[in-house]
Amino acid sequence: MERMESMEPISAHYTTAYPEIQPDYGSTETTESQAKTSSPPIYDEELVHKTILVGDSGVGKTSLLVQFDQGKFIPGSFSATVGIGFTNKVVPVDNVKIKLQIWDTAGQERFRSVTHAYYRDAHALLLLYDITSKSSFDNIRAWLTEIHEYAQSDVVIMLLGNKADMSSGRAIRRDQGERLAREYSVPFMETSAKTGVNVQLAFTAVAKELKHRAVQHPNKPKFQIHEYIEAQREKSGCCSYF
Ligand SMILES: Nc1nc2c(ncn2[C@@H]2O[C@H](COP(=O)(O)OP(=O)(O)OP(=O)(O)O)[C@@H](O)[C@H]2O)c(=O)[nH]1
Numbered sequence: 001m002e003r004m005e006s007m008e009p010i011s012a013h014y015t016t017a018y019p020e021i022q023p024d025y026g027s028t029e030t031t032e033s034q035a036k037t038s039s040p041p042i043y044d045e046e047l048v049h050k051t052i053l054v055g056d057s058g059v060g061k062t063s064l065l066v067q068f069d070q071g072k073f074i075p076g077s078f079s080a081t082v083g084i085g086f087t088n089k090v091v092p093v094d095n096v097k098i099k100l101q102i103w104d105t106a107g108q109e110r111f112r113s114v115t116h117a118y119y120r121d122a123h124a125l126l127l128l129y130d131i132t133s134k135s136s137f138d139n140i141r142a143w144l145t146e147i148h149e150y151a152q153s154d155v156v157i158m159l160l161g162n163k164a165d166m167s168s169g170r171a172i173r174r175d176q177g178e179r180l181a182r183e184y185s186v187p188f189m190e191t192s193a194k195t196g197v198n199v200q201l202a203f204t205a206v207a208k209e210l211k212h213r214a215v216q217h218p219n220k221p222k223f224q225i226h227e228y229i230e231a232q233r234e235k236s237g238c239c240s241y242f
C-alpha cells in the first residue's frame, strides 16, 4: 500500500475544547451530604474524560474515530497521522451525557515520545491492532508495557482487533485476541472502521465504565464492563467479545 503523509496534523472535524474539568476517581467514600440524604450520587455532566487511541501505524485509529464521529469510512490511500489531535464526543449513557475528549495519536515510531506525554492524563485507552497484521498484534505487549509505564494505574483499557471486515486477509484469529486480552484482564472486541461493526459499542462501553468510576455508588455493585459487552453481544447476536 502506498503511504502518504499528510502535513496536516489533524483533520477538520476536530473541534475545540470543553472546559477542562477533570473527573476525580479518587475516593470511594460517601460524602457527608450523601450519607445524610442517602440519595444516589449525581453524575456531573461537565466532566471531560480523556480517551486516547493507540496502536501501530495503519491499524485504523483515525478511521475508527471518523466512523464513530461521522458514521463514515473514507476509503483510499493511507494518510498517516502526524502529531496528535482530539475530537469531542458526547455519549449518552443511562440518560446522562458523558463527554469524551478522544485523542487520535500517530502510530509511527518517530512520534512515540509525543504520544507518551499524553498517557499521563488519559482516563481511557483504546489499544488497536489490525487482524490482518501479525506484527501489529505482536506489538500489543510492547504497547501495554508502555501504557503501564506512562499511564495512570487506574486507566480504563480496551483492546480492539480492527479491520474485522477483512476476513480473507485475517492473520490473527479471534481467540488469539481474546486470550491476550484475558491475560492482561482487559475487555476485547473485534471492530471494523469500514462497516462500523462494534465501533459504537466500544466507545459506549468505555463511557459507561468511566461514568461508573466517576459516580461511586457505595451500595451498588461495581459496573462490569465485560458483562456489559457480553450482554450487548447477546442482544445483537453478532460478533465476538471477551
Ligand atoms: N478494510 C478496512 N480497512 C481499514 C479499516 N480501518 C482502517 N482501514 C484502512 O487502513 C489504513 C490505515 O488506517 P488509518 O485509520 O489511517 O490508520 P492509523 O492507525 O490512524 O495510522 P497512523 O495514523 O499512522 O497511526 C487506511 O487505508 C484505512 O482506509 C477497517 O476497519 N477495515
Ligand SMILES: [Mg+2]
Binding pocket: 061, 062, 063, 079, 080, 081, 104, 105, 106, 107
Ligand atoms: Mg491515524
